[in-house]
Amino acid sequence: MKNQLISIVLPVFNEEAGIQATIDTLLNYIEQQEENYELIFVDDGSKDKSVEIIKRALAQNDHIKLVEFSRNFGHQLAITAGLEYTKGDAVVVMDADLQDPPEVIPQMIKKWREGYQIVYGKRMQRDGETIFKKFTAKMFYRTFQKLATINMPLDTGDFRLMDRRAVQQLLKLHEKDPFVRGQVTWIGFKQTSVLYHRQERIAGETKYPLSKMIKLAVDGITSFSMKPLHFVNLFSVVPLTSGVFSLGYLIATSNYSFASIGITVLLFTLGLLMLSIGILGSYLGRVLDQVNNRPRFIVSKTEGFEERNKGIHHFSARQINN
Template sequence: MNNLTILVPAYNEEAVLQQLYDRLTNVIENIPFYKFEILFVNDGSKDNTLSIIKKMRENDNRISYINLSRNFGKETAMIAGLDYAKGDAVIILDADLQDPPELIPEMIRYWEMGYDDIYAKRKSRSGETWFKKWSSSAFYRLLQKMTRIPIQKNTGDFRLLDRRCVEALKQLRETQRYTKGMFSWIGYNKKEILFDRDPRAAGETKWNYLKLTDLAIEGITSFTTTPLRLSALSGVVISFFAFIYMIWIIVKTLVSGEPVPGYPSLMTVILFLGGIQLISLGIIGEYLGRIFNETKNRPLYFIDEYNNEKESNQSSASMNKVNQDHQ
């Protein structure tokens, strides 16, 4: 009998957890020949998320949980869940029920057919503003043009991953994480299924525009160096035209005897070139900052508690323990 892990990152989701559990149990109880683990990753919630999960575990031994020592962000919460997942495949599902658990049987059917990564692509996105939809579409178009990796458009983290995909992702330990790009980077045999995305079942979204912008920057800087190349190319082009302009001024002065153009034109050129330089330095700084963070070689996360047991987080944090458990 195959084991399947349903991985649910959760941050301040007390309002929706019971609905999530009810819908999940209705789905998995109708799937024979599989044993399920429902693995919650509590990402430093400030509400009653953890206590609700613990009560659920008391009544259902299929539930496991990881309590991170603080809020590390969803990207890190997912890799923590993958480190601890015991299933032959892992289904990643958001707690807000925007991604319907009812798609899980279809994902399993495609997995049984030999696909390694069955991902859900959104046909529509209810409950989102037109600006969020437009900006998301524009970002993915831009990212697809800037990188050689085929980034999946209109897809999130809702997917089924075969164990070999999970093991591949566990090897990617960078601190600046853009998991949506990592799913594409590792490759393997992928299958798309379409669905209509629902609005949140309850609670408020944790992704404001500032966090989405930060995630977009992570995606671009994690999977392409095109901004650096564009910066260098812009410098070459602008320097060329500046040189031509300089020659024109010199020739004009020598031929007509007119003085060099004055303060306004000079300041315009200086301010324009200074702006380009600052933009280029900012782009370089983004990449340099990521290099700085990676060279620290810090653990990605610390576990406060795993299934009612306190974690010591000694010797490379919890990875050694997890690997020993699997072996």
Template sequence: MNPKYSFIIPIYNEEKSIPELYRRMSAVMEQLNAPTELILVNDGSRDRSLQMLRELHEKDPRVCYLSLARNFGHQIAVTAGLNFVRGEAIVILDADLQDPPELIPDMVDKWQQGYQVVYAQRIKRHKERWFKRFTAYVFYRLLKRLANVEIPTDTGDFCLMDRQVVDILNSMPERNRYIRGLRSWVGFPQTAVYFERPPRFAGEVQYTFRKSVSLAVNGLVSFSKVPLRLSTYVGLFAAAIAVAMAILVLYWRIFVPNSPLTGFTLILVAIFFLGAVQLVSIGILGEYIGRIYEEVKGRPLYTLAEVAGFKNVASRK
């Protein structure tokens, strides 16, 4: 019998959190009173995480696991889980327990009411630095304003998706994946459940500032053409500034011949300004061209080193 509910959890160096994660997930699975599967995706962990997943699979047949051949990143690990999932309702959450499993029954209630995407929306973050809270606040609102689809603010990958939505996501060929944007793009009835995000249960933060910036850039580039248009607007602005400067220089030459602003300093400032505009524009173009380059290579999204708990593995991606 195929499970009714599936849970996908990427794992990267989470040996300290796995026992508590399993305990709380087991309680939720028992509460749902339906066939379930727990898919744990080892994303190239360097600690004992993989060994612990093997032990959980031997102990509990509901636990399935995938082990990627190296670290491919959070979004790809989630994608791997989506490729193997079998349930009618699929929940994605993180292993650090900042996505509380106890919220899942509320998501299931919304799904049973007819919503095909139920996302968890944060109303408060506990024990996070002000800088992270501030940058997250700015990014989500900037993305909401610039994206060509309605992406809810203050939401991560913690969500429930209907089987129909997951099938569509699995059919999408793109490689630079931003799951929270893709689930909005597909449409279908969507709603939120609200929660206060608790602090990390144990271990070190795996999503570093560099990874967060990379994910933010990926989200902006994947769902908005505004950065490309911004290059045009900045170029036009620079051209207007150049024309104004030329008029001013001509005025100073005629009416203020001894003005120091008509010499080397003004020329140097203009060169630096135009050079900065050109470099920023090239950088924006590079982001889009880099994604085209990744797409046309056609490499697989990930490689698997070990799989357990699934039937007909050979027929899957």
């Protein structure tokens, strides 16, 4: 067990206020463990001093490594990039704000040694989050489970441990807008959960406002479900049915004018058409992203890996091809 390497991937975006506390907490944690650890911070185009703080810590500790994006590519791609650089026998993905407590990792490792290839954290409680965010998150997971072709566990995020083999299979997926927790469910393997209490952020503000939450939800549903497209076909029946009933109502009564009924039906039909076009557009957008075949992300610099000994930084083939 002392020879086992555990990689921890931490996406970072404007975490200046709390990143030093995260580094100190994780370094204190790994000093007490019997396994070897590497901490891989992936900077997702931060505009504050997050990178400077990580670099200072990196210069003093060989456990720390840094991957820098050329710009902001998003949380899910930051996770994906971090996985590419791991060497561990097992890989843990966690947020860089200490909402995912390191104390849960030994429980995950214990399950891993029992034979599970994927161990995800299941949140019993979420501190420091608004009622609205808790409600929308709860509704998303349950809606996703109804629509998707995979049985993604409820109330889980990206905080999880993955065996090396599971990571290798996950990296074979090349979606431009990945929904990582859905992909992890899709690849299969023997999976289980550990319960934990998600803590309040130690500093700073959430990097997942409503707009990003909506995008994540759309990416997740359009990645793993065709049911919205089936709903579009059903919508096409509604205008015809409405027209028939409106005509029958017009003939049966004289209380309403033809114009008022016609306008009502027209507005209802236009609303359905706009919704249908929006659903189709979401799927076509994903197809366009795949067809364009652009790199999913661009790494501008890495530190703490093999390049530390060589004194150089360069683009690797895997960075160019992803």
